Amino acid sequence: MNKNxxxxxxxxxxxxxxxxxxxAIEALPLPQTLYVSVAQHLGAPAKPVVAVxxxxxxxxxxxxxxxxISAFVHSxxxxxxxxxxxxxxxxxxxxxxxxxxxxGDEWVEGVDLSDTLVTGIPEDIPxxxxxxxxxxxxxxxxxxxPTHVKLNPxxxxxxxxxxxxxxxxxxxxxxxYRIMLEKTKEIxxxxxxxxxxxxxxxxxxxxEENKPEAIEAMRKALSELPYGNISVLVMKKRYPxxxxxxxxxAVMRRQVKSGALPVSVGAVVQNVxxxxxxxxxxxxxxxxITNTLTVTGDxxxxxxxxxxxxxxxxxxxxxxxxxxxxxxEAAKIVSGGPMxxxxxxxxxxxxxxxxxxxxxxxxxxxxxxxxxxxIRCGRCSDAxxxxxxxxLLNRLYKAGDVEGLEANAAQDCIECGCCLYSCPSFIxxxxxxxxxxxxxxxxxxxxxxxxxxxxxxxxNENKK
Amino acid sequence: xxxxxxxxxxxxxxxxxxxxxxxxxxAKKFKVEEDPxxxxxxxxxxxxxxxxxxxxxxxxxxEAAVKAPNLDNNxxxxxxxxxxKQVAAILxxxxxxxxxxxxxxxxxxSCANRPAVNIYDGVKSCKVKAALYSxxxxxxxxxxGCGDCVEACQFGALSMNPExxxxxxxxxxxxxxxxxxxxxxKAVIELRxxxxxxxxxxxxxxxxxxxxxxxxxxxxxCIGCGICAKTCTHDAITVENNVAYxxxxxxxxxxxxxxVCPTGAIHxxxxxxxxxxxATKARIAKRKAEAASGQxxxxxxxxSMVNGPLAAQAVPSDAPINKVVSK
Numbered sequence: 172m173n174k175n176x177x178x179x180x181x182x183x184x185x186x187x188x189x190x191x192x193x194x195a196i197e198a199l200p201l202p203q204t205l206y207v208s209v210a211q212h213l214g215a216p217a218k219p220v221v222a223v224x225x226x227x228x229x230x231x232x233x234x235x236x237x238x239x240i241s242a243f244v245h246s247x248x249x250x251x252x253x254x255x256x257x258x259x260x261x262x263x264x265x266x267x268x269x270x271x272x273x274x275g276d277e278w279v280e281g282v283d284l285s286d287t288l289v290t291g292i293p294e295d296i297p298x299x300x301x302x303x304x305x306x307x308x309x310x311x312x313x314x315x316x317p318t319h320v321k322l323n324p325x326x327x328x329x330x331x332x333x334x335x336x337x338x339x340x341x342x343x344x345x346x347x348y349r350i351m352l353e354k355t356k357e358i359x360x361x362x363x364x365x366x367x368x369x370x371x372x373x374x375x376x377x378x379e380e381n382k383p384e385a386i387e388a389m390r391k392a393l394s395e396l397p398y399g400n401i402s403v404l405v406m407k408k409r410y411p412x413x414x415x416x417x418x419x420x421a422v423m424r425r426q427v428k429s430g431a432l433p434v435s436v437g438a439v440v441q442n443v444x445x446x447x448x449x450x451x452x453x454x455x456x457x458x459x460i461t462n463t464l465t466v467t468g469d470x471x472x473x474x475x476x477x478x479x480x481x482x483x484x485x486x487x488x489x490x491x492x493x494x495x496x497x498x499x500e501a502a503k504i505v506s507g508g509p510m511x512x513x514x515x516x517x518x519x520x521x522x523x524x525x526x527x528x529x530x531x532x533x534x535x536x537x538x539x540x541x542x543x544x545x546i547r548c549g550r551c552s553d554a555x556x557x558x559x560x561x562x563l564l565n566r567l568y569k570a571g572d573v574e575g576l577e578a579n580a581a582q583d584c585i586e587c588g589c590c591l592y593s594c595p596s597f598i599x600x601x602x603x604x605x606x607x608x609x610x611x612x613x614x615x616x617x618x619x620x621x622x623x624x625x626x627x628x629x630x631n632e633n634k635k
Numbered sequence: 636x637x638x639x640x641x642x643x644x645x646x647x648x649x650x651x652x653x654x655x656x657x658x659x660x661x662a663k664k665f666k667v668e669e670d671p672x673x674x675x676x677x678x679x680x681x682x683x684x685x686x687x688x689x690x691x692x693x694x695x696x697x698e699a700a701v702k703a704p705n706l707d708n709n710x711x712x713x714x715x716x717x718x719x720k721q722v723a724a725i726l727x728x729x730x731x732x733x734x735x736x737x738x739x740x741x742x743x744x745s746c747a748n749r750p751a752v753n754i755y756d757g758v759k760s761c762k763v764k765a766a767l768y769s770x771x772x773x774x775x776x777x778x779x780g781c782g783d784c785v786e787a788c789q790f791g792a793l794s795m796n797p798e799x800x801x802x803x804x805x806x807x808x809x810x811x812x813x814x815x816x817x818x819x820x821k822a823v824i825e826l827r828x829x830x831x832x833x834x835x836x837x838x839x840x841x842x843x844x845x846x847x848x849x850x851x852x853x854x855x856x857c858i859g860c861g862i863c864a865k866t867c868t869h870d871a872i873t874v875e876n877n878v879a880y881x882x883x884x885x886x887x888x889x890x891x892x893x894x895v896c897p898t899g900a901i902h903x904x905x906x907x908x909x910x911x912x913x914a915t916k917a918r919i920a921k922r923k924a925e926a927a928s929g930q931x932x933x934x935x936x937x938x939s940m941v942n943g944p945l946a947a948q949a950v951p952s953d954a955p956i957n958k959v960v961s962k
Contacts, residue, residue: 263769516753516768539756602758606766 177407178417179424181556183589185410185510187381191345191467191476196353198480199493201248201276205484206258206268206521207233212309213316214240219269225252230279230458233269242317243307244269245458247482249277261487261506263516271484282456288356289454290396292367299368299453306452307459307524312336312413312442313507315525318449321441322368324434330369331437334422335362335446337378337385338406338413341508344528346463347443349478351378351385354447355392361446363398364453369439374401375422376443381408410510411587415440417556429583459483459524466490468531470500481522488518491529502534509536510588543596551590551600557583561590561600568607573614581607582615672725673697679721681713685789687812688712706730712826713810734828736811738792738804742778742823743839743900745799749774749853765820773852776842778802778823787818806833806905828883833905836886836893838863840900843876850898857900863892866919891919 210216215238227233227246234244250273258268278284293299304319324330335358339347351358359376366374378386389403406412406421416427418440425436433440441449444462451457466477475495487506491497497504497518505512507527515529551561559580567575584604591601676697684692688711690699700709706728711718716732723730755764755771761783769775780800785793792808793815795801802815806829815824827837838857842849846858859877871885872892881892881901893901894915903910 259769259775262767263773263775265775514768537756599758599763602760602763602767606760606762609766 175407176404176421177409178412178420178556180558181554181589182409182411182417183554183592184408185342185592187408188342188469189345189348189381190343190469190471190473191465191478192348192382194345194349194476194478196346196349196463196478196480199482199485199490201273201482202485202489203273204253204486205247205250205271205273205482206486207244207247207271207484208258208260208521208523209234209237209244209267209269210260211244211307211315211483211523211525212242213314214238214242216267217241217244219255219267221246221252221255221269223252223254226250227252227271228277228279230282230460232458233271236317240317240320242309243305243458244483245307245460246271247460247484248273248275250274259517259520261513261515261517261520268484268521282458283454284457288360290360292360292363292398293453294367296368299364302453302456303449306448306457308445308448308452309459309524310442311444311448311462311525311527312440313511313525313527315523318441318445321439322365324432324439328434329437330372330434330439332423332439333362333366333369333372333374334418334438334440335374335376335443336413336415336418336440337376337382337389337443338418339382340379340408340410340412341510341512342410343467343469343530344465344508345467346465346478346527348382348385350447350463351382351443352388355385355388356396357450358443358446359389359392359396359398359401360454361448361450362401362441363396364449365439365441365446366398366401371400372439375404376401377404377406377418377422379406379408379412411556411585411589414556414585414587416585429580462522462524462526464490464522464526465528465530466494467528468498468501468533469536470498470533471531481526483522483524483526485522486519487515487522487526487529490522491518494529498531500533501531503532503537505530505532510592511586539599540597542598545598546596548595550593550595554589554593556587556589557585559584561604562598564604564607565598565600568603568610573610576607577611577614582611584608670701672701675725676700676722679714679718679725680711681718681810683713683789683810683812685713685810685812685814687810687814701726712736713812715810736826737806737809737829737833738811738813738815739825739827739835739837740778740802740804740823741825741837741839741841742801743799743855743902744772744774744777744853745801745855747799748855749777761818762820774842774844774849774856776821776823776844777840777853779821783818783820784815784824787814789814830883830888830905834888834903835883835905836881836888836890836901836903837883838879838881838900839902841878843878845877849877855899857896858898860897862895862897863901866891866895868922891915895919 209219217234218237219234221227221233228249229246231246232243233246236242250271252269253272254270257265260266300319300323308318309315310318337347337351362374366372376389386403386405393401404422411417412421415433419433419438420426423438427433427436448459460483461480464479464481477494504515506515507513509530545562555561563579564576564581581604586605588601594600677694680693682693688696690696700722703709706723710733715735719730749772751771752773753771759781761779761781764779764781770779778801782795784802785795790808790810792805793802796803811826813826816826840857842856849856850858857878859874861874863879864872864874869885869887871882873880890903890910893903893910894912
């Protein structure tokens, strides 16, 4: 076992705290009402195609893509559409939600609900992609980028390697680990389908060394299944190994250039949960309406930690209540991992396709300590996995120097939080750099828009 | 010994002469012709370099003003009409006088009116906070209270009131440069016409939520009920996106809207006397009764402050207004 596989620069080693690793996935019961957001994915929000009062079945399309980068949304249960109205999301901002009053769990026709493993890989690639799109599959690693777009990189691109992301480098989260244990074969079939779509490329299932059971299970399942050119790669434990560019670096030893897509170095990265969703979509016709979520935290006793199979649109408060309520010591409730997740401002918010956890953190872990002066120790620069200089970006942001920020690649920040984690002076580096990134991205977009307008004007000139 | 001193003096003097000649010639050859009026204009400018006019500083404004064919698009909000008159005199242009403006905080979500529903312990910056979530109260439109506006103000006109948690404007110091308007990520601050003797009416809320939601979030929220718009006899109030807006160009400062507002979201400031709610309500009731009985109704509000000597100072109706526009 080569124990030195990891990305080349930066990174930190937070305690992994995978307390819920032993909890088997448990399906949640349906609540009385589900609130399905139309913004479940990266890109344009979906457009509702149902009206108030309509009867819907589980898995029925209730919203269609609102643009090229967008995805279908399906009903998570059968029932009646009660309203299509704005509702507050996780951050407390208004977003259109389709409210469904649940009457049962009657599925649309053509969905295979059995547990039988279907191993035959369909030959027709366009039909497979169409199925993935129709089932609303999006990347479940966090960014929720529509999978059919990522699997179809265009004729100019030459994918060489499909990387299945089983790193789960965020502390506390165990949902990917559990599905790798419980749905091992399904994940591998999903990988084989994506491998086929990308033209039979080399496929690597990358898992961090702190999940030996998952590695063992994957290896065993691979030897039992008839697919070739798929292997398991064991990586050193390090955060943020699950970041797309970091994972490509670890697996392929290639660096993605600033502003370029992973496919420019021949890599396509998909999360293991996405692979499972692809399997269910292609082999079982099952749209993406479920995902796995971990209820965990440092102030939650082990026996109250769970891994749940949830339906999209379930209010987080329902799940929290089912899991035994919010612990009294919880100072902060986070959706996502402790490093990159967002604090939940509104526990009534509904789950979306990409929800991965309800994390109760104690005051001890979340306390913001008073900001000190930068002592130029350089720890943030050492920790940054993108090779940036966070202390410099912080200073440039404070000075309002957008040009300087762009020259120092603030736009490449992946917001992993390593700088903030490593800063001995508790300077809110990430918060400021995130703002700086927004400013720089705005400038870049404005410039691209101006260039496009100029090109269009020149074209019109030529036509005249 | 003596000769060394003399030689040193002679050589240095000679060097000085030669170099001064070079400098003179270079200055002659590379002289940049500049309109002398730019300097003159710059001299009368306030010199705050605040950028309130839309240019990088007072010098940039002076250059632009000299180049421009008229002064319609160039106005120094800090100097106001006084300075612009001087600029116009130098350049021989006409100026359009503008009503003096002042920054107005359109949020009354104080700690008492708008209870916090969560605790924010992140960076003390409204911009960062707004990017993270909707804010620590149930109102997702109002003031975030981290004081980005206070930091942006160069004139020391803004300060956070520790009691309310809201910024307050020192009208004597505010120059209406607009830096706070740009700094506020929630667009809470608006530049409004200062009004005669500083008297003005405004809606101190921009919550676009429906009435019950807004009211639940904040006791002083505008619930968009529209009673003010119905009461106003000057057609100055519009209710759009569940929030009322008073057009300072049309408002005649009769204060009837303030009296009828059920949540107290409409504020009148700098009036000599406190508002007599009962009397004003009685006046409105009387007028309504008259209208019902078929008698003609006066077109101007009977209690208008602008009737009489103040009318001359009334705000011109083309005063620029930052109106709430639905996104």
